[in-house]
Amino acid sequence: MASPGSGFWSFGTEDGSGDPENPGTARAWCQVAQKFTGGIGNKLCALLYGDTEKPADSGGNQPSRAPARKAACACDQKPCSCPKADVNYAFLHATDLLPAFGGERPTLAFLQEVVDILLQYVVKSFDRSTKVIDFHYPNELLQEYNWELAEHPQNLEEILMHCQTTLKYAIKTGHPRYFNQLSTGLDMVGLAADWLTSTANTNMFTYEIAPVFVLLEYVTLKKMREIIGWPGGSGDGIFSPGGAISNMYAMLIARFKMFPEVKEKGMAAVPRLIAFTSEHSHFSLKKGAAALGIGTDSVILIKCDERGKMIPSDLERRILEAKQKGFVPFLVSATAGTTVYGAFDPLLAVADICKKYKIWMHVDAAWGGGLLMSRKHKWKLSGVERANSVTWNPHKMMGVPLQCSALLVREEGLMQSCNQMHASYLFQQDKHYDLSYDTGDKALQCGRHVDVFKLWLMWRAKGTAGFEAHIDKCLELAEYLYNIIKNREGYEMVFDGKPQHTNVCFWYVPPSLRVLDDNEERMSRLSKVAPVIKARMMEYGTTMVSYQPLGDKVNFFRMVISNPAATHQDIDFLIEEIERLGQDL
């Protein structure tokens, strides 16, 4: 292993690299820099003395080459005490970093170098003159670079290049014109919090190994339950790896509540259980049913009205039908904010039915939960307070970095009874602190990633008022889009009326199709429009928006806005871009 002075530290001269016009000033800098902590001193000399030759964007294909980040300090002392000063990454390897002896200097320099790459990416993400994506087909990317894993290490110069290459082809999910997913945007406080989470590198297993994070989860889940409207914020909950798993938890807990013996005896010991959810609900309900041994046939899809809302009378009819067959309805999952239409099921009516038939009411508010933060829009979730459990993903509408999904449960203790296995070798009962803070045994997971800190820190930084402003703004933008296109030539709305969430669903009809009769041929041609426009968007990299078919409706665009970086001008741009890319079709 190399050590300071053995070759990877190289020393320049005053008349070498650096500020050629002012070597004296530069030397003075380098000396003053040493007074500062935290990786800053590191940066100064190196940057002053030659870190100008950035590596070209190239992957790991090329052989090891002359160092691109050569740097030398022009201090009087040789060797000088500049921590980074003159790091030559081509001669450094991971084994030179902490915990290596003498590893502090190269570690701080290396991490700062990575941060510089990340900061550049962050700035670019918000720059409308950059591409949303530099798209390449899988086989192109696979051929262009050597991504293989080998026996021998690469040097840190190569590692830094991999970071640059990876970001070069990454999609800029924070870009103001990236509308492709329900999760968009890049929140700066959330990002900082996620960096801290990585640095703390622990999990939510016990208070012992994550004291602050466990408390923050407790505080944050309680606050979310208060906002849902459960008295005093009482109840239970957990941050899980995504909304699909949160919904699966709900199903699991609902089943256990009704038939606790299922834990030991399995599904063989219980009657046939039936879950109900709308035909527009998320596929995770069926996925969960398949996994939990309930079976997808036992998930009954309830009809929706033309706006995508569950029809309560159909729900009641199907519940009665199931009961008549001797089956046991055990769960209704209403959706607050469907994936495609952004529809809110009528929660109060659903709650009445669940109460009448004593069925667990779950609300999948993965997408719509954020609206609870807005005094203007929360009425759309009226009745959520009557739910037994709620899925709410702050990583969607609230802009928290991925992943951050909460499952909230009204009854306390149920999660624990349902999932605990009492592994005494993992949850020792004779520890010296209050064991109710050891949350590991109520989870399906053993180790569990810390997902709460980014939400908590963002909440402190924005306040509830800040989330409210964010959400109100996104909904206003959706309405702006709707108002523009509803009467614009070449657009047809998939459903009538103002959007309830930020989802705006529409067809773009190119001029050549506008003259056609509304027949099968037109539908067939229309179905091909959105995929082509989307493919062109990705190839140009200018913007991205999702499309899909749904039921008997052929491919249409689903526009969603969750990124506070988006403006009216970005909406205008999207419309112009769709027309530019689609008018010849």
Place this chain on the structure above:
Amino acid sequence: MASPGSGFWSFGTEDGSGDPENPGTARAWCQVAQKFTGGIGNKLCALLYGDTEKPADSGGNQPSRAPARKAACACDQKPCSCPKADVNYAFLHATDLLPAFGGERPTLAFLQEVVDILLQYVVKSFDRSTKVIDFHYPNELLQEYNWELAEHPQNLEEILMHCQTTLKYAIKTGHPRYFNQLSTGLDMVGLAADWLTSTANTNMFTYEIAPVFVLLEYVTLKKMREIIGWPGGSGDGIFSPGGAISNMYAMLIARFKMFPEVKEKGMAAVPRLIAFTSEHSHFSLKKGAAALGIGTDSVILIKCDERGKMIPSDLERRILEAKQKGFVPFLVSATAGTTVYGAFDPLLAVADICKKYKIWMHVDAAWGGGLLMSRKHKWKLSGVERANSVTWNPHKMMGVPLQCSALLVREEGLMQSCNQMHASYLFQQDKHYDLSYDTGDKALQCGRHVDVFKLWLMWRAKGTAGFEAHIDKCLELAEYLYNIIKNREGYEMVFDGKPQHTNVCFWYVPPSLRVLDDNEERMSRLSKVAPVIKARMMEYGTTMVSYQPLGDKVNFFRMVISNPAATHQDIDFLIEEIERLGQDL
């Protein structure tokens, strides 16, 4: 919202803050600094001009106070162009950061400030003179700080303080004397990769939104399958949120392979299924069985020998017993590296039995999988190549940051058939690229966190050879510990013989107990020793090691080593510390 010049940028004078001895040099610095990108220019002036007064460690309890990070630029120009120069965080809020107009300067300054806090923490983590943990009881921490979430935002000064406070009470999981969990250590390249992952802020749903990460998952899983020994690395797999979920996947896929109708029809349509695993296996097998509707009663625990290895003859006996009752054995989960003893089940013998009775063979190598990287130790997993599925957590023995757990499956396509729901609105079939790279539908999750990049980048940086060296070193340290204590007065080994993994299990017997006969009273007193020593360790914060009872064995220490920062001296320290803290008991 504040804007540059409106108050949060404050301007000092030459004779004010800054380098009091050399204001001229300082001014020159500030000007030169502007040439550099990436947040560095930001730092210079601010650091030069007054960033010396760091905030005290205090939470959010105190009212908003005078800014602690006051800084002013002494440039000639007023206002100057120094990006950070003179940021006063007490006057800045999240709304001043990107995407705010003019947000680039404060954003780069703020993120760099956070990074400085993190870099300090990183350096401290490896410093043996710092505490592993500054332990406080839950009620103390709850009372000492105000962690509550409020209506109104806090300023960025307060946000930075929260970062400091959070880390102050965090456990230093990278500390060379932290031996508490199977996952320890803080790898610098892994950390950098995790920061990049956070910055890219996407998920593994489709190639469209995570092109590079999807390819890297493909490459990395293939490499892992090659190492397991499946021909050409063929097969399937996924990175899941932890070993418990990976094991649940295995169970789910094994069930589907035998009875594909279970997906639609549920467990009611299939005979009673039985899974087998050893009495020393991880509790997640039972947890998975409970969740999947199989029931914990249908998980048969096979007896282990005195070293914690599954006894094959007992496995076969229990399989026959189940078959005689008309039940269907569908899964054997052998463990490669048990949680407590670090035992490796005899995989070849288990494979023979699974073949004979046509049962899915799963290997839970969450903890032991890392040994496959070592030519010296991989024999302990001989037979793993005959498994149908393998759980392997690089976040454990390979030191990858949390979370990084892989489930590898020998048969390709099975995961997809088992889990896909064909949600056409999410997985459009008419996209313009090869859809086999859209991995979302084979997962239980919908959105899925990017867990692969840190492993991939570490692998490039260390090479397979680097992981091998890391693992050989940790196992050598465990043997060192074993050799010291096996004959040392006051120690009793829980099982005889050299450890096979890094697990070393032992009782420390204080002098007062050494004279007692081996009776119930002694056992009762011995059971209280480890908890008291552990509590004292945490209160001193000097080191941490786990303890637990197991079967008829009262509380004993389970020492594990996965942190390459640990040395022989740290092992010596642990022994001395146990004796120092336990000799009076």
